[in-house]
Amino acid sequence: MQKPLIALLVGMGLITGAQAACLTQAQVQTMADDYFAKKPTPNFAAQSDKDAACTRARFNKLLAAHYGKVVGYKAGLTNPATQKRFNTNQPTWGVLYDGMIQPNGYTTAPNFGARPLFEADMLVRVKDAGINNARTPEDVIAHIDQVIPFIELPDLIVQAPPKLNGAAINAINVGARLGVAGTPIPVPADRMDRFVMLAQLANMDIKVMDQAGKQIGQGKGSDILEHPLNAVVWIAQALHKEHIRLKPGDVVSLGSFSALMPPKPGLSATVNYEGLAGAQPVTVNFK
Numbered sequence: 001m002q003k004p005l006i007a008l009l010v011g012m013g014l015i016t017g018a019q020a021a022c023l024t025q026a027q028v029q030t031m032a033d034d035y036f037a038k039k040p041t042p043n044f045a046a047q048s049d050k051d052a053a054c055t056r057a058r059f060n061k062l063l064a065a066h067y068g069k070v071v072g073y074k075a076g077l078t079n080p081a082t083q084k085r086f087n088t089n090q091p092t093w094g095v096l097y098d099g100m101i102q103p104n105g106y107t108t109a110p111n112f113g114a115r116p117l118f119e120a121d122m123l124v125r126v127k128d129a130g131i132n133n134a135r136t137p138e139d140v141i142a143h144i145d146q147v148i149p150f151i152e153l154p155d156l157i158v159q160a161p162p163k164l165n166g167a168a169i170n171a172i173n174v175g176a177r178l179g180v181a182g183t184p185i186p187v188p189a190d191r192m193d194r195f196v197m198l199a200q201l202a203n204m205d206i207k208v209m210d211q212a213g214k215q216i217g218q219g220k221g222s223d224i225l226e227h228p229l230n231a232v233v234w235i236a237q238a239l240h241k242e243h244i245r246l247k248p249g250d251v252v253s254l255g256s257f258s259a260l261m262p263p264k265p266g267l268s269a270t271v272n273y274e275g276l277a278g279a280q281p282v283t284v285n286f287k
Helices: 002-011 025-037 049-067 080-085 129-133 137-141 166-171 191-203 230-241
Strands: 070-076 092-097 101-103 106-108 119-126 144-153 178-181 205-209 215-220 251-253 268-274 282-286
Touching (some): 025 049, 049 166, 070 230, 092 230, 106 178, 119 215, 129 230, 144 251, 144 282, 178 282, 230 251
Parallel strands (some): 070 251, 106 282
Antiparallel strands (some): 119 251, 205 215, 268 282
16 A cells, blocks of 8 residues: 555655646746846746746746747757756757847846846847758758847846756746847858858857956857757757747847856946957947
């Protein structure tokens, strides 16, 4: 009789270590209310990847009601350093909405979110639906038309961010809040020129500087999945599993090149992409 009792308790989630189910509509509403109030929301119990995706879908419906149409997607945890920080070995993804992406030189308060951070990132813009079948960076670059310098301003939103794991990051829509887009770099039409850009993307040095010219962060193109365009390969496949396809005009955020950093009053952070031809700096100001 003892074994069936244990099995019953496990099934009911009464034994320590059992994972919680998808958050209820009421729980997600509380999370969204706190998100819009820029108030840290309570951490929730550990979830499976499936239940975290369910929570994200419910949360995203409330974000869409506030932010408007979907403009793209963000790949998260694409850098081994961020994976280690959140105790996972795989990326995840979230949705970007109209109103989240701001122009170069954007100024915001340091407390733009409940648990605000910033990081060096990059966007690419989808040219055609062939992107959904991409399996290599070479495939990706044939189906994008712009590479865009980008500073993401994510928000980890919970009361205790160090307790977040990969599934929880997924559940909170990968912390999507704001981002600052720089000057787009056109992707060359010539195939050989595209190969040059591919090499530059892998080898570029990313440097984050403050207003005094002091370096406060850094990274390399290959820090993201060995080549930054591998993030697009990954996200296209991940979206396919949920019956979502990238479409022309969508933007994809590739993930963190630098460490996640806290904003400070008076800081102006500029990201430079050294070695990437045509790349102009992108700046965010914290007033």
